[in-house]
Amino acid sequence: SYELTQPPxxxxxxxxxxxxxxxxxxxxxxxxxxxxxxxGQAPVLVIYEDSKRPSGIPERFSGSSSGTMxxxxxxxxxxxxxxxxxxxxxxxxxxxxxxxxxTKLTVL
Amino acid sequence: xxxLVESGGGVVQPGRSLRLSCxxxxxxxxxxxxHWVRQAPGxxxxxxxxxxxxxxxxxxxxxxxxxxxxxRDNSKNTLYLQMNSLRADDTAIYYCAREDMVYIDxxxxxxxxxxxx
Numbered sequence: 001s002y003e004l005t006q007p008p009x010x011x012x013x014x015x016x017x018x019x020x021x022x023x024x025x026x027x028x029x030x031x032x033x034x035x036x037x038x039x040g041q042a043p044v045l046v047i048y049e050d051s052k053r054p055s056g057i058p059e060r061f062s063g064s065s066s067g068t069m070x071x072x073x074x075x076x077x078x079x080x081x082x083x084x085x086x087x088x089x090x091x092x093x094x095x096x097x098x099x100x101x102x103t104k105l106t107v108l
Numbered sequence: 109x110x111x112l113v114e115s116g117g118g119v120v121q122p123g124r125s126l127r128l129s130c131x132x133x134x135x136x137x138x139x140x141x142x143h144w145v146r147q148a149p150g151x152x153x154x155x156x157x158x159x160x161x162x163x164x165x166x167x168x169x170x171x172x173x174x175x176x177x178x179x180r181d182n183s184k185n186t187l188y189l190q191m192n193s194l195r196a197d198d199t200a201i202y203y204c205a206r207e208d209m210v211y212i213d214x215x216x217x218x219x220x221x222x223x224x225x
Binding site: 001031033035037042043044045048049054084086088090095096097098099100101102 | 153165167216217
């Protein structure tokens, strides 16, 4: 079955740039989307269609995609950005969906 | 604003059935595809199923195919998930979610399903 692979954890100091990667064979042809989930809460969309930012999401969140890898970048990470981050995409056939395993971002 | 409210969760014995509901409001429900996504305790998000805006197509994760059925009633603005032959590894928070084009843009708060004897 199709998989999206993320690092289990990323750690940065406040103000540094955090980069979270997501790799998948279909990403050259399918968009990656990113969700932030804080403890005990429902996920929130932070990036869609590789690099678009929904209204209300701070500008420090950005996304990019090249080849089989998509990247979520948080420029100047803040303590409140500590959360689990998940990439999400569509299987190449276009019907099934898949989440990456998630990356725990620590900012301290 | 978009509101998705799940209900129907609870404790159920292995092998039994449960039906989840998701009441939608604040948008034209019949124009959007809808998903169920689950999250086992301490684990990551797992996509479960999707249904097209008109109910014409449905797709399932391999882990639930043949046991779960997604459906919708556009006249009632409600999404359903019928879960049969439940197993311990189905224990999770189940989220209802709305799809905009190719991504999920809105989530409910989830309902907890616990499968235990």
